[in-house]
Amino acid sequence: MKVEIKQIDKSIDLPEYQHPGEDAGIDLMAAENCNLTGGNFRMIKTGIKIAIPEGYGGFVYPRSGLAKDYGVTVLNSPGVIDSGYRGEVGVILINHSLEDFEIRKGDRIAQLIIHQIEQVEWNPVDKLPESERKSTGFGDSGI
Template structure:
């Protein structure tokens, strides 16, 4: 079973919906559109969609905003930045830059699930400039270099 943390949420709008998990083992909590009325996103267009919430993510963690697979595959709507990052010290409204990757206009309804938030630990790197890096079998081989 996953470790459960208390996450403080502040509703910035009375219409906001608190994130929910779709199943017992879901890693991502659904984020909901906080809208007064439906909006239409044209093909190739990106719209900042409000969630109406702010939250306190624990220190040492980040909120990662991912696409909802159903919304992306059925409507072609997914975060424009692929994965949004909500830092632990951010206290503003969580918004989703929803992009229409499809060929038809798509409508987002109030309280529609628009993305999912995964709260994950992260490591802070301390970067050191060096003259040489250690050798590996792969070396500097880039895109597709390990495939056959």
């Protein structure tokens, strides 16, 4: 799939797969330096704009290494980029740690996965079909 991309900041490389053909997510990089203080969140610019094709959506997921090693993750995970959005891609990061986390321009901060999207058409009914699970949930299915 080809996705049009505009570099706002040409000093940063285009997002790329670390292991092409194997990775699901393409790494997004920070377009700015910042100190993400412990317990706080901030939107980080990526220096790119993209045109996701109609029928698809972009989903911004955390990088597991940042979460595991530093307690830094995507706050609204996954962040959603609609196909009609043409602004700069931003990533809202949160630092769950008590330690400050330094972000440098060019650091890989999140990953983007493009998913095909089905549009929903509601079918109002008076009664839903039965299921084995019925209305149990939120921990009702066991340990």
